[in-house]
Amino acid sequence: MNLYAQTDYRGYPALNYLRVSDTSQTVRGTGLESQNAVNREYANRIGCNIVKTFKDDITGGKASRDGMDGLILYLKTHRKAGPYLVIIDDLSRLARDVIIYWDLREAIKNAGGILVSPSMVFNDDAAGRHYQNNLANNAEYQRLRNAEQTYDRMRGRLLNGYWPFSQPPIGYKNVRIKGEGSTLQRDEPLASIVAEALKGFASGRFETQAEVKRFLESVPAFPKTRKGIVTNQRVKDILTQPLYAGLVGHERWKVSLREGKHKEHHALITLEEYQKIQDRLNGKAKAPARKDISKDFPLRGSVVCGDCGTPLTSCWTKGNTKRYAYYLCPKKGCESYGKSIKRDVLEGEFEAMLASMTPSPELIKFIRVALRDIWDHNIKYAESIVASAKAKQVALERQIDKLVDKIVDVSNPRVMEKIECRIDELEREKLVMQEKAAKSPVPERSFEDAVRTSVEFLSNPQKLWASGDIHHKKTLLRLMLEHRLEYVRNKGLRTPQTSLPFRVIGGLQGKNIGMAHRGGFEPPTPRFVV
Numbered sequence: 001m002n003l004y005a006q007t008d009y010r011g012y013p014a015l016n017y018l019r020v021s022d023t024s025q026t027v028r029g030t031g032l033e034s035q036n037a038v039n040r041e042y043a044n045r046i047g048c049n050i051v052k053t054f055k056d057d058i059t060g061g062k063a064s065r066d067g068m069d070g071l072i073l074y075l076k077t078h079r080k081a082g083p084y085l086v087i088i089d090d091l092s093r094l095a096r097d098v099i100i101y102w103d104l105r106e107a108i109k110n111a112g113g114i115l116v117s118p119s120m121v122f123n124d125d126a127a128g129r130h131y132q133n134n135l136a137n138n139a140e141y142q143r144l145r146n147a148e149q150t151y152d153r154m155r156g157r158l159l160n161g162y163w164p165f166s167q168p169p170i171g172y173k174n175v176r177i178k179g180e181g182s183t184l185q186r187d188e189p190l191a192s193i194v195a196e197a198l199k200g201f202a203s204g205r206f207e208t209q210a211e212v213k214r215f216l217e218s219v220p221a222f223p224k225t226r227k228g229i230v231t232n233q234r235v236k237d238i239l240t241q242p243l244y245a246g247l248v249g250h251e252r253w254k255v256s257l258r259e260g261k262h263k264e265h266h267a268l269i270t271l272e273e274y275q276k277i278q279d280r281l282n283g284k285a286k287a288p289a290r291k292d293i294s295k296d297f298p299l300r301g302s303v304v305c306g307d308c309g310t311p312l313t314s315c316w317t318k319g320n321t322k323r324y325a326y327y328l329c330p331k332k333g334c335e336s337y338g339k340s341i342k343r344d345v346l347e348g349e350f351e352a353m354l355a356s357m358t359p360s361p362e363l364i365k366f367i368r369v370a371l372r373d374i375w376d377h378n379i380k381y382a383e384s385i386v387a388s389a390k391a392k393q394v395a396l397e398r399q400i401d402k403l404v405d406k407i408v409d410v411s412n413p414r415v416m417e418k419i420e421c422r423i424d425e426l427e428r429e430k431l432v433m434q435e436k437a438a439k440s441p442v443p444e445r446s447f448e449d450a451v452r453t454s455v456e457f458l459s460n461p462q463k464l465w466a467s468g469d470i471h472h473k474k475t476l477l478r479l480m481l482e483h484r485l486e487y488v489r490n491k492g493l494r495t496p497q498t499s500l501p502f503r504v505i506g507g508l509q510g511k512n513i514g515m516a517h518r519g520g521f522e523p524p525t526p527r528f529v530v
Contacts, residue, residue, distance in 0.1 A: 009116065010047030014085035015071055016040070019056040019093045032057075035089040042118035048085055060096030061143055063103060075111035086113040091120060091135045096143035101136040155253050157181070161261040163248055169241050170194060170223070170234075171268060184243070184262040189221050195268040198244055201280065202273040205475070209235050209281075239281060245274035247431070256424040259431060271432045296325060298473040299347060302481065305329040306488030307336045314343070327487075336489045349493050350485070354462045357480075364459050371455075375447050382441035389436035396430040 018035045032055060043050050052074060056067035075084055086108050088094050094115070095101035105122070108115055115122050122132065154164035163184045168174055171194035173187040186192075197215055200206040206215060209232065216222045216230045224230055242249065246263025249255050260267075269277075297314035304311050310331040316323045317340075325343035329336040359367070403423050410416045464476050483497040 009085055009114075012048045012083070012085050012114075013081065014043050014048040014050045014087055015074065015113070016043070016050045016053040017055075017067065017071055017086055017088050017093065018053065019058070019060065019065075019067065021057070021059050035093065038089050038118055039087045042116075043085075043087060045118075046116075050087070051084075059143070060092060060094070060139065061100070063095075063097075063100045068104065072107050072111050072113075075108065075113045079112045082112040084113050086115050088115065088117050089119070090117060091132065092139040092142075095136065096139040098133065098136045098140055101132070101139075151253075155250075155255060158248055158250055158253065158255045159258075161248055161259055163243065163260065163262070169243055170238070171244070172262075172266070180261070184260070184266055186266050186268070190223075191266075191268060193219050193222050194238060194244065197238065198269045198277065199273060201239060202269065202276040209239065212239065239277055242274060244268040245271050247271070247274075257428055257431070271435045275432060295470050297327070297343065298470060299327070299350060299477075299485075302477045303327065303346065303485045303487050305331065305334060305336055306486045306491070306494060308334040309486075310334065311484065312341070312487065329489075339489060341487065341489055346487060346493075349487075351462065351465065353493060353496065354465055357461060359459060364455060368455060372447060379441055379443070382439075386437055386439060386441055389433045393430055393433040393437055396426050396433060400426050400430070 016036065016039050018032045018039070020031045020035075036053070040050060054067040054071040054074075056065040058065050071086065075082065075086075078084070091101070094104055105115055120131075120135075122128065157164040162181070163172075163174070166174070168184055171187055171191040172184045174182045175185045177183050193216070197206070197212050200215065201209075201212050206212045213230050213232065213235045216235070217224065217228075222230065238244070242257055243260065243262075244267065246260050246267030247257045248260040249257035296316070299312075300314045301311060308329065308331050310329055312327045313330040314325070314327050316325055318324075326340035327343060327346050328338060328340045331337055400423055403419050403426070407416060407419055410419065461476060461480060464472050467473075481496060485496055486494040488494065
């Protein structure tokens with residue numbers, strides 16, 4: 001018997017199928033709710049009872065959908081209670097592809113379902129199949145045409161410097177502006193958090209992606225997974241996203257990177273910083289900072305064993321009434337292997353060393369004068385950089401024009417592709433030069449504001465160490481030491497190899513106010529760079 005030819009379905013159980021193309025339509029009046037109302041009105045009219053509703057918010061060009069898969073499974077598992085009617089608002093709700101339409105209709109039929117609709121009859125004769133073919137073919141055409149029009153509109157906005165997608169990267173939000181449509185703006189506080197992570201990686205404050213990950217996880221406002229972590233993929237996506245530098249583009253759509261409309265007021269980093277990040281990502285990997293060096297053992301990773309040169313590890317030991325903190329050498333075969341050094345002793349000597357590095361007030365005045373000379377010199381240097389960037393920009397434009405002229409005469413696709421790639425590289429380089437050329441050589445802050453923090457640090461490094469902030473302490477160690485400290489058990493710290501600023505201060509203070517430790521230091525033996 002041809003079930004599709006039957007017209008009296010009174011008393012039949014029915015399944016209600018609803019589909020929209022995307023999640024945004026689920027809340028519109030023309031979306032799922034309108035389909036549901038029409039289908040239920042039709043079920044009442046023909047006298048059947050809807051027992052279950054299945055929904056999808058996916059394109060009709062895909063056969064595999066959660067809602068449809070669930071409907072067919074339901075038909076198969078409840079076959080004995082059937083046959084069931086499967087009500088759809090319109091043929092296009094089932095599929096917008098001719099092949100997928102017939103595959104799904106056959107799957108519904110084989111599972112014991114009868115496809116019905118308030119807008120048409122699904123006959124199996126030649127005329128009925130021809131009619132359905134025409135409708136399915138038209139639905140497929142409309143789907144493909146809509147996709148083409150959407151693509152053209154989105155690509156056009158991208159070419160004009162706008163982000164055309166509904167979901168921007170974290171740190172941004174879409175804001176509709178009259179005359180411009182949807183535009184990107186900073187989404188605080190996430191924008192500032194992402195900017196700090198990016199700038200930190202570009203400057204070397206964060207040595208690895210693992211350190212960026214831990215920084216983001218330490219900020220309560222930054223979204224995390226259910227397990228309370230930030231995934232490695234999220235970190236990589238942030239570090240490689242050109243949008244944060246004010247650039248938009250899409251490789252698959254053949255839209256090269258270009259200045260976005262959001263760049264001037266809403267870029268999180270400069271193009272130069274973005275390029276530094278990419279260079280670091282593509283360069284030699286560095287070992288990640290250990291997660292366990294935090295508050296308890298700030299010198300871990302910065303002090304090596306004076307006998308074998310191995311970085312000291314650290315641990316807590318449990319006594320009868322309290323715990324004790326120690327540093328120790330982890331290298332087997334070393335004379336000091338496993339022999340503990342009290343944390344208070346080692347860190348106490350380090351703090352004494354910091355105290356010996358505090359320059360006199362007279363020397364601080366001299367440093368300020370020297371910094372002023374450097375400040376003036378740097379302004380002149382910045383002026384030369386701007387002039388050089390402008391000249392480089394003109395030269396790049398000429399190179400690009402020459403390559404564009406070459407494309408006209410090239411017929412080999414591979415050669416053309418290489419020329420286009422080279423043009424993209426030059427365009428990105430030109431954007432960096434434009435950014436440099438647009439910078440004012442005169443700093444935004446005054447000399448006094450700019451050097452205040454530096455002078456405070458040089459005049460009293462102990463204050464930064466005493467702050468208790470682990471990030472401040474690790475920053476101090478990186479700024480102060482050129483090589484790791486060496487500690488000889490039962491003797492103490494050897495003379496440190498400090499960075500250039502502290503060496504200069506030490507030389508200027510003279511012999512009477514030297515930087516030698518009160519107990520004396522042995523000659524340094526450089527080993528590892530901090």
